[in-house]
Amino acid sequence: MSTENNLAKKKRRSQKIAFGIFTATSYAIVGLLFVILAFIVINGIGVISWEFISAMPENGMTEGGIFPAIVGTLCLVLVSMVFAFPVGVLAAIYMNEYVKDGWPKKIIKQMTNNLAGVPSIVFGLFGMALFVNKLEFGDSILAGGLTLGLLVLPVIIRTTEESLKAVDDTFRQASLGLGASKWETTSKIVFPIAFPNIITGLILSIGRVSGETAPILFTVAAYFLPKLPTSIFDQAMALPYHLYVIATSGTNIEKSRAMAYGTALILIIIVLISNLLANALRKYYGKKVKMN
Template sequence: MGLNAKTSEIIAFAFLTLAALTVAGFVLFILYYIVSNGYSAISIEFLTEMPRKMMTEGGIYPAIVGTVYLIIGSMLVALPMGILAAIYLTEYAGENRTTWAIEMAINNLAGTPSVVFGLFGLAMFVKYLGFGPSLLSASLTLALLIIPVIIRSSEEALLAVPPEYRESSLALGISKWQTIRHVVLPASIPGIVTGSILSIGRVAGETAPILLTGAAYFLPRLPDSVYSQFMALPCHLFVLATAGTNIAQTRPLQYGTALVLLMIVLAVNFVAVLVRRYYRQKLKI
């Protein structure tokens, strides 16, 4: 005999709640762990100065700047390309072999391990195109990495725009492109922004692709052009924790670096949320 409806409801509810609480618990634990170990390292000096004495003292300023540049650089490339590709796929592409091939390529790109992107960036941007290990090579590599994410979320955002908007704009004698430009795209911005939030987190956190394409082990100055090498927070953290000159001594610096990385991602996400809210209110949807 099966359980009665009420009992099974209680059991299901208990398991679902437990699962949700476990996930939230882990997230909170990681946050607590990093904050409690890292906050003592945070100081004005830590945030604004160059590393000193083989990175056992001093700050992480160049790594912060490098990560911010990477976010900006990869977004400048990936956002327009991703959004334009999504517009093509949702609004223009027919149901044919070409479209199928493009969709397959995007799906496979999304599932490709990031180190493979790193190797591709090394071969393509660093060597073949001659950009060298640089901010440019690394930003382009990261852009390729996140373009599938941006395409997918932009496609969803575009498809969520009610077809009535398109119909009534076309019925006013307004061309398809103008309709997309003036009605469909503005209405889908909140969704597109939400999608790019996820990719910003990835850009800030990826290590392997930038290690191969331009991140420096140690570089006590800021990049002065897109062809410069740079430091970045995740690589710096990796170096301090595995290959530093004194791993035990720099432990507080490691936690501090992790905390700063976390804060940057949260701050960028927060800005993205504000942008999304602004557009939602403007559109009143």
């Protein structure tokens, strides 16, 4: 009995130590996030004003506002998501619901995983070669948005696949047993149940697209363009590239650095608002699924 008690005590002790490490790691990550946010807010809040948000840049971006960069970023996010989200979701549905297990499916999954690990600057070079030069879109919102869409496509595919796998097979079997076709089962039963979790991929993609610099460097970003784009074939400013330029410029370093922190804060706020809206959408559809 004493031996069994000692073993039980050791297991409980080991479990407490493991949980303690996990808890400390989680709090450390959250604490680091708050430190980064606090650093950006403290250094950038003094620059934020209505003029900074709504005005055009002046004097080589050392004065004025960042309104064209905000509009350009929103346009790039919209174009990239309009392209990547439906394509990624449809690809994941095909992979999970229609392709049988075997070596072709394994190869496609492996290629998708490899694509997720490709550096963003490689996507930028590919986008420049294909969209800017080959398809002759030029440096434009369309070329930059499509390049960013390709960048986040693997994320959307993987998160959608995992969301579809989480749907219980009994739903599929019951639907097919009642005479529904494969497409009807997928579109009317499986997809609505998985959709709240699929939006997770949308949230992650918006966050990544908003902050990427390398892909837009070759496809759309303008150094100084104090006007708004009028179509998707226009060049545009973007917050990540704007932030990079003013942070590394050699003129009026103190003022440029303050504007860089302000730009970073605006970028974080845009990503936060986008995530909150996507989360609200996920909760809305999650409630609809529960009600049905």
